[in-house]
Amino acid sequence: MKKRQSKKTKRGIFVTLLREYIYFSLIVGVITFISLLFHNYLVKENVKQHLSDLTSKVVFNEVDYRDVEIENIELIGGWAEVLNEQKEVIYTLGNKKDKIRSYTELELLQHVDPLDNTSEYYYSITPFTKSNEQYFFLVKIPNDRFDFIPQINNASGKILKIALLTLLASCALFFVLFVVNVFFYAKRNAASIGKPLQLITSGLHKMRNGDLKTRLDFEADYEFEQIKNAFNYMAEERERVEKEKKEIEESKKRMLVDLSHDLKTPITTIQGYSKALYEDIIEDKAQFKKYLKYIHDKSIRVSTLIDELFVLSKLDDPSLPLQKEKLDIAEFSREVILEHLDLVEDKKFNLYVDIPEKEILYVFDKKLLYRAISNILTNAVKYNPEETNLYIRLKHYEKKIVIEIGDNGIGIPEELANVIFDPFIRGDKSRSGDGGTGLGLAITKKIIERHNGRLTLDINPERGKTNFIIHLPLVW
Known part of the structure; x- marks a missing residue:
């Protein structure tokens, strides 16, 4: 099965989780920032709404401006001043924190917004008349006292209540946004981690129930890809x-x-x-x-x-020891051919031998390998007509030895080529009474496999119709 590759498969679960945690932390940071903005907005809105409790109009006493209660104003760092018609300070109530002794009309108008961060003080002005003279009652409060509501908790019970409600509202917003973030984070991880686990579990259940054609097909992180590939390999092997x-x-x-x-x-x-x-x-x-x-x-x-x-x-028993010897396999092959020479000549076969003259040492079981080669030669002579060409060739490579035994005789039907080495299989069903057992090639294949080799059949060789090829590794 072809494996699909993607950028995603190169990333491990650690990298995925690290990335998700970073995303989660960033979103929590954004949620916190939004909650603080919301809190600040509520504070300022409530300050605007309830600032009337501290304005000059509320605290001013028209009967005697010297007898004005400004305790709440002083608690948040403010004080009060009385100005004459020329906007000059003629009387101060509380602890005056600046050295201004007179004001212009523009200065008084520029400080009437408590949320104006460019102004150091908030001014609340109430004009009044006394003895036909024009006066102004001015309340001054530092603007920074409106930025954070707990600093004015002591101003009044009403302001304290507002501060608590504002804080609770901000916390509620943070909690809601945090829960939403957790939900989507869990859903996102369920897609990247939970789905592969679900598919793997489902595949295991199918395998347990006998569906051996089950295969996993998904894209996920590296570890899940490894599990998928291992599962598919296991399924294929099973x-x-x-x-x-x-x-x-x-x-x-x-x-x-x-x-x-x-x-x-x-x-x-x-x-x-x-x-x-x-x-x-x-x-x-x-x-x-x-x-x-x-x-x-x-x-x-x-x-x-x-x-x-x-x-x-016996050959099926892996514990059966081979009687191995280190011999010249080229000379051994010539001896096997020589012992079958009478059969070859009786059938008037044309024999072609290609075996190197040099010594080729190989460790093998002489008796078993003789039987293997003899079975192939005997079949070739026995089942082919006279004057058939018989080819025997031995090749020596760096890591293996190859022995080819072929002929241009009647050949083997293509439909039997894949089962010719099975027990009781014959090249021609009409030969069932010819004295053969149908076990010769099966035994030959087992002998070659016991030497860690391979026996193959080529039914379309270059020089004939049938070619048996023995592959013997030099190291085994």
Whole structure:
């Protein structure tokens, strides 16, 4: 399965969580800033609304301006002044904190906004007349006392209540925004972390229920990509193992059927001929000897079949030790060919041998490898017509040895090429009575595999129709 790559897969969970925590912290910072702005806005709005409690108009006493209660004003650092018609200070109530002795009309008008940060003081002016003279009652409060409401908590119980309500409203806003942030943060992480976990869990449940074709397909952080790839590999391996297990079971069943058939045929023949001989049905001496030969030949076939089954079962046992020797495999190959030379000449085959003259040392089981090569050579001679070209070639590479045995004979049908090394498979079904057991190539394949090699079949070689290739590694 092709793996999709993306920038996201290169990022680990640590980086993702770090990034998310940074986002979360930044958003919390923004929420805090918004809450403070909201708090400041409420403070200023309430200051404007309730400033009337401290204005000159409220605290001024028209009967006697010297007898004015300015205790609340003094608590927040303010004081009061009485100005004459020329805007000159003629009387002060409280602790005057500046040295201004007279004002202009413009100066008095520029300081009437308590939220004007450019002004140092807030002015509240109330004109009054006494003895037909024009006077002004001026209240001055530092502007910075309106920026933070707890500083005027002592001014009055009403202001304290406003401060507490403002603080609660700001905290409520912070809490709501924080909860919303947590919700979206959790939802975002659920998408990047929870979804892959959910898909992995679902895939495991499907695998447990026997759905071996289950595969995970999602994009996530590096760790989840590793889990996904490991899961898919595990699923593929399990599916492959189950498929091989099924094929082995089917092969065993087929092998038992074939074995029963291959044993039943000669045994039935033996039983029939032996019965005829036992009951003295055959009186002709030549016919009598012919029946005895049939019985002898069929018994040999049964014995051969049992022997090859025994060899095949032993080769399946990995604990069976090989009798390995370090020999010249080139010379060994020439000896095997020499021992089959009579068969080759009897069928008038054209033999082509390509084996290096130099010594090629290889560690192998001489008896088993002889049997493997002999099986291929015997089949080639046995099942092909006269004057067939037979090719035998040995190649020596840096890390392996390759032995090729091919011919241009009748060939092997393409539909049998993939199963030719299975037990009881023959190149031609019509050969079932030719004395062969159908186990030769299966044994050959097992022998090569016990040498950590490979046996393959090429049904379209350059110089013929059939080419068996033995690959033997030099290091194993």
